[in-house]
Amino acid sequence: MMSTPQITTVMYHYVRPLEKSRFPKIKGLNLKAFEAQIDYLMLNYTILEPRTLRTILKDGRRAPKRSCILTFDDGYIDHFNYVFPVLATRGLKGFFFPPKSSLIDRKILSVNKIQFLLAEISEPQQLKSRLDNTLADFGIQNIGELIKKYYNSSRYDSAPINYIKRLLQHALPDKVREKIIDKLFNECVTSDTASFCEELYLTLDQAKLMADYGMEFGGHGDLHLWHDKCTEKELEREVSASSQVVRSIHGNLKDPFYCYPFGGYDQHTLDCVKAAKFMAGFTVEPNLTKVNNGKILELARLDTNDLPSNLTNKNNPWLELANSV
Numbered sequence: 001m002m003s004t005p006q007i008t009t010v011m012y013h014y015v016r017p018l019e020k021s022r023f024p025k026i027k028g029l030n031l032k033a034f035e036a037q038i039d040y041l042m043l044n045y046t047i048l049e050p051r052t053l054r055t056i057l058k059d060g061r062r063a064p065k066r067s068c069i070l071t072f073d074d075g076y077i078d079h080f081n082y083v084f085p086v087l088a089t090r091g092l093k094g095f096f097f098p099p100k101s102s103l104i105d106r107k108i109l110s111v112n113k114i115q116f117l118l119a120e121i122s123e124p125q126q127l128k129s130r131l132d133n134t135l136a137d138f139g140i141q142n143i144g145e146l147i148k149k150y151y152n153s154s155r156y157d158s159a160p161i162n163y164i165k166r167l168l169q170h171a172l173p174d175k176v177r178e179k180i181i182d183k184l185f186n187e188c189v190t191s192d193t194a195s196f197c198e199e200l201y202l203t204l205d206q207a208k209l210m211a212d213y214g215m216e217f218g219g220h221g222d223l224h225l226w227h228d229k230c231t232e233k234e235l236e237r238e239v240s241a242s243s244q245v246v247r248s249i250h251g252n253l254k255d256p257f258y259c260y261p262f263g264g265y266d267q268h269t270l271d272c273v274k275a276a277k278f279m280a281g282f283t284v285e286p287n288l289t290k291v292n293n294g295k296i297l298e299l300a301r302l303d304t305n306d307l308p309s310n311l312t313n314k315n316n317p318w319l320e321l322a323n324s325v
Contacts, residue, residue, distance in 0.1 A: 006290055007048070007288065007291060008069070009068070009070075010041070010069070010301065010304055010307065011071050011072075011282070012034070012071065012073070012083070015083050016031055016078045017032075025118075034083070035086055038086055039090075042090060042092070046068065047069075048063070048069055050216035053069055054280075057296050058279075060292060063291055071097065071282060072095065072096045074097070074220070075096065075098020075103050075202055076200060076202065077201055079096055079210075084213075093215055095215075097220035097259035099241075099245075099261070102200075103201060103204060103207065104204060106194075106197050107197065108193050110168070111261075111262075113182070113184075113189070114181065117184055117188055124158060128163060128164055131167065135167075135172075138179070146167060149171075156305065168180065168181050204249070211249050216256075217249045217250065218278075219246060219273070221238040221242055222237055224262075225261060226261065226262050227269040240276070256278055257281065257282065258278040258281040263283050281296075283298055283300055284303070285298075285300040285301070286301075288300065288302075
């Protein structure tokens with residue numbers, strides 16, 4: 001029996017020379033490690049162009065053995081300053097997924113304010129205490145219930161970090177949540193949000209230049225909200241804004257790709273994304289990408305952290321799986 005075609009799709013976010021950056025503790029991949037990872041993938045995989053993946057998904061053509069796809073989320077300036085040169089000099093192309101509010105409206109996303117809060121305050125427990133005090137100042141009375149529900153470790157985060165993220169990402173009422181995020185960010189990171197925005201995100205002109213070289217941009221929402229936690233109106237805005245991003249960069253790109261912020265989606269999300277003419281969607285399910293199971297709106301991806309720092313490690317389960325198909 002012929003094995004199921006699978007592709008190793010890798011997800012990246014921040015890629016920068018961390019030790020030389022303003023925020024060396026931001027959760028990202030060091031530039032040298034990224035270059036080494038890309039060189040290893042080039043030697044051991046066939047790195048597919050976005051248009052090749054589109055053809056495979058549309059026509060049912062079998063992917064080459066040991067195929068790989070590169071994806072980059074959130075539209076950071078890292079992707080223009082560091083990722084783009086690495087890919088372009090090697091003749092490689094990848095998918096990029098910037099939210100509309102950061103790329104076009106030049107607003108700092110709440111998710112990024114939270115990340116830089118965590119990067120600026122070295123002790124998570126200290127930030128948790130500061131958050132709890134701020135909650136009390138804003139009249140939040142169910143702090144004990146919030147701790148009981150959200151103070152637990154997750155796949156990548158310790159209990160205090162997971163608690164901070166969940167409260168500031170979605171658990172608190174929207175209006176209060178945004179005010180608390182802004183207060184902590186302004187006090188702990190910077191109040192000059194305009195300059196910080198230009199330092200953090202790539203611009204529309206830079207994205208168009210990357211597209212001219214064959215990089216493909218897809219949908220990633222407007223405000224980078226958890227789509228499965230959105231109201232119907234919020235979800236409609238997130239998906240509509242994603243279509244605007246694609247049009248602003250590529251013009252009339254047929255069958256674009258989508259990427260769910262935080263990996264959050266449900267059946268209503270899938271229906272909305274499909275209705276907006278997006279062909280396929282990437283999740284954050286840590287697995288190899290199956291391309292012929294009829295679920296092309298739910299394509300799995302590996303995070304760069306799922307790959308070992310020493311990529312020649314033969315005991316890595318993802319590399320073993322990839323080698324077998």
